[in-house]
Amino acid sequence: MHVIGAPAASELEARKESLSPGTQVCTGNINSGCVTVPISSDSCINFTGGLSFLNKEVTTAEIPDGFVCTFFEQFGCESTQGGKDTTVLQGGTWDFFEVPGPAGTVDFNDLSSYFLCSLV
Secondary structure, three states: OOOOOOOOHHHHHHHHHHHOOEEEEEOOOOOOOEEEEEOOOOOEEEOOHHHHHHOOOOOEEEEEEEEEEEEEOOOOOOOOOOOOOEEEEEEEEEEOOOEEEOOEEEOOOOOOOEEEEEEO
16 A cells, blocks of 8 residues: 555665665675675675675675775785785676786686775
8 A cells, every 4th residue: 555645665665775775796696696785885894694605605796886896805805915815896797707806807706705895
């Protein structure tokens, strides 16, 4: 039942997503073994606890427009190899078999342990 003057359920979902954008992270193709993780700008998100199934298992990700996310191979959102253990992804859908690396395209499949997103 829709109350006159109240937003429809689809409008509420759209508003919720625009207020709290999320990165969809998947263990397979998009919509396969996925979870949408709310973005808290400049906060390190680790793949432990309820997200432990993603640790070293991320194959695809969908980054919202206007954001850039760095995926880290090691825990702690710090690069230990001068950037060679990270990939930096801007808005769009990414297949981790072919993502940007420091010296060209790299295979980052099943390597991520943490990620960090910021506004572009």
